[in-house]
Amino acid sequence: MTGKAPLRIVFLGPPGAGKGTQAVLTSGKAGIPHISTGEMMRAAVQSGSDLGARVKQFLDRGELVPDDLMIEVIRDRLSRSDCRGGFLLDGFPRTVVQAQALDGLLSEMRMPLSHVISLDVPEDILLERIRKRGESSGRSDDSVEVASRRLKVYWELTAPVSEFYRGSKRLCALDGLGSVEDVQKRISGALGI
């Protein structure tokens, strides 16, 4: 088989950066599964599963689900056969502990990351976007208060994940401002797709 090397991508970016939208477009274009841990968590809560019961309180408060639980969830998901040809992670890793665990897991599975993409957007614009999203969507974690907490959690726990990847020279930081199409072009260019 010839074919290109699998794209194994991590998407990083603060809440409100448009990460979810870009992740859907990019995974569709690349033909790889879009793995959104936020969506997985919301689905678990809705289905009333055991996992859902364990994570609900964290989602409702805009706090992070504990690392060990998230790492187990992602280990299961990446073991599925649809990830063999690549994957796009959206919302994981969210802490440096998760990033280290992901490196360990992927090296065990012999499928290291090919790209780490961060979407950078200034904080005042993020707050504005979060407010608007809170008004228009019914997401329980999208009230302005919870959204502000999510942003705070981001700066405290998730921003260091970018530094973790910058330190190992794997980070590709892109400007997240502009239209959906503009940002998508930047991402496609960085991935060569």
Ligand code: AMP
């Ligand atoms: P998201 O849609 O990615 O913003 O995720 C929604 C919520 O799911 C977050 O506020 C967390 O409570 C939880 N969550 C999603 N991904 C993670 C993760 N990698 N680590 C911890 N909690 C997470």
